[in-house]
Amino acid sequence: xxxxxxxxxxxxxxxxxxxxxxxxxxxxxxxxxxxxxxxxxxxxxxxxxxxxxxxxxxxxxxxxxxxxxxxxxxxxxxxxxxxxxxxxxxxxxxxxxxxxxxxxxxxxxxxxxxxxxxxxxxxxxxxxxxxxxxxxxxxxxxxxxxxxxxxxxxxxxxxxxxxxxxxxxxxxxxxxxxxxxxxxxxxxxxxxxxxxxxxxxxxxxxxxxxxxxxxxxxxxxxxxxxxx
Amino acid sequence: xxxxxxxxxxxxxxxxxxxxxxxxxxxxxxxxxxxxxxxxxxxxxxxxxxxxxxxxxxxxxxxxxxxxxxxxxxxxxxxxxxxxxxxxxxxxxxxxxxxxxxxxxxxxxxxxxxxxxxxxxxxxxxxxxxxxxxxxxxxxxxxxxxxxxxxxxxxxxxxxxxxxxxxxxxxxxxxxxxxxxxxxxxxxxxxxxxxxxxxxxxxxxxxxxxxxxxxxxxxxxxxxxxxxxxxxxxxxxxxxxxxxxxxxxxxxxxxxxxxxxxxxxxxxxxxxxxxxxxxxxxxxxxxxxxxxxxxxxxxxxxxxxx
Numbered sequence: 001x002x003x004x005x006x007x008x009x010x011x012x013x014x015x016x017x018x019x020x021x022x023x024x025x026x027x028x029x030x031x032x033x034x035x036x037x038x039x040x041x042x043x044x045x046x047x048x049x050x051x052x053x054x055x056x057x058x059x060x061x062x063x064x065x066x067x068x069x070x071x072x073x074x075x076x077x078x079x080x081x082x083x084x085x086x087x088x089x090x091x092x093x094x095x096x097x098x099x100x101x102x103x104x105x106x107x108x109x110x111x112x113x114x115x116x117x118x119x120x121x122x123x124x125x126x127x128x129x130x131x132x133x134x135x136x137x138x139x140x141x142x143x144x145x146x147x148x149x150x151x152x153x154x155x156x157x158x159x160x161x162x163x164x165x166x167x168x169x170x171x172x173x174x175x176x177x178x179x180x181x182x183x184x185x186x187x188x189x190x191x192x193x194x195x196x197x198x199x200x201x202x203x204x205x206x207x208x209x210x211x212x213x214x215x216x217x218x219x220x221x222x223x224x225x226x227x228x
Numbered sequence: 229x230x231x232x233x234x235x236x237x238x239x240x241x242x243x244x245x246x247x248x249x250x251x252x253x254x255x256x257x258x259x260x261x262x263x264x265x266x267x268x269x270x271x272x273x274x275x276x277x278x279x280x281x282x283x284x285x286x287x288x289x290x291x292x293x294x295x296x297x298x299x300x301x302x303x304x305x306x307x308x309x310x311x312x313x314x315x316x317x318x319x320x321x322x323x324x325x326x327x328x329x330x331x332x333x334x335x336x337x338x339x340x341x342x343x344x345x346x347x348x349x350x351x352x353x354x355x356x357x358x359x360x361x362x363x364x365x366x367x368x369x370x371x372x373x374x375x376x377x378x379x380x381x382x383x384x385x386x387x388x389x390x391x392x393x394x395x396x397x398x399x400x401x402x403x404x405x406x407x408x409x410x411x412x413x414x415x416x417x418x419x420x421x422x423x424x425x426x427x428x429x430x431x432x433x434x435x436x437x438x439x440x441x442x443x444x445x446x447x448x449x450x451x452x453x454x455x456x457x458x459x460x461x462x463x464x465x466x467x468x469x470x471x472x473x474x475x476x477x478x479x480x481x482x483x484x485x486x487x488x489x490x491x492x493x494x495x496x497x498x499x500x501x502x503x504x505x506x507x508x509x510x511x512x513x514x515x516x517x518x519x520x521x522x523x524x525x526x527x528x529x530x531x532x533x534x
Contacts, residue, residue: 071449071532072448075443075446075447075448075449078443078444078446079445079446102445103445105237106237106442106445106446106447106451108233108234108237108451109233150445151445153445154446
């Protein structure tokens, strides 16, 4: 599903974001990518959604080599990868329903498809009763669930969550992780970028540990190994 | 179906964005209107200057005064010869009797002058030819033509030089207006382009979150770009409409007032716009569309790099 072959990323003049990373993530996996600040987690996430291009190496997603992806093809890649960020990125003047529908509108989906899809994904994240609320009327965890719902509308094969629980308390964090597990159970590959030790250890899943731009550990039943 | 849906959505997004950034757009429209007004003012001034030159040229003639007592045969020969020249538009012969009569009529209210005239034994006025050339450039040739030995011995004087100086002056002023007006228009067009560019950048800055989210969730560059370009075109449309209204008002105000300076003749402002406005509007619309589209395209492009 996701393949990194000897990928390096160097920011001018000589800041190394990633150094010769090679890894493979199979379809349906739930992978945690951990590391301290500056380890290269966010660079890896940006490479996955083609926000950055690697300096060396190749990246493939579902057999599609996105290493030198053309600008006009990026939207199609991003419709296949749902993205969730720490800072939510919700439109404050739109309701929950409108925020989720927005992702379908900009992709040119029909009204009928929007009417069918939005309630469905809101049900998955447990927000069907709050569809007409505005983001400021929701808790942090609920806002993040709206973001996840929005990421799901294109039925992505991959869900990339970059520090999704960074702004949340323990209860909301658990809610978000439960939603991610649920999505994973439906068959989507989930890539969770985090430095939350409790979350990683509770998942009992594959953990890829980055340090100084390199993969220093990759365990199927991994733990958060880094010192806090 | 998908194209129709996307197109409709692009228009909807453009309109919502236009309304949301109304104050920024309004300021931009004002500047665009000022730029268009400067162009139209330049065109109007040129039209009036051309009209003024036309009026002055129409007043120009070459008056040839003959010595008193010049035989009618010589006068007829002079008139026929000058009329036969291709450079001549019209020749009027005024005999000495007609000149005396015209003088009396002109001074009918002045008994002193009429009394003085009565004291003279004979008609003091000579005959005259009033010659109009086809073009002001032809007058030097006609002046040369008056040296014809068949009648030049009877010529007492001629007048042309005073008019020539006035015409030259008006032409110089018109040329200056065109020169500086063109430079001013070019500068205003450049300023307008920069202001539209910046206005759109500011608008995009206010929308940066929405644009970021649009790109994050897979909106194509065209879907992000087109609503903003439509907004810019809408600006151009409003600016053209407002300018057309102001121009119509200005013509209605100024045309009758300028007319007094032309001794009641057509100053050429209204008539020029009636004849040329469709062309002028088309040119301005094309220029405005090109400028705003390029500006919007470039401004949005800065935010669409990956």
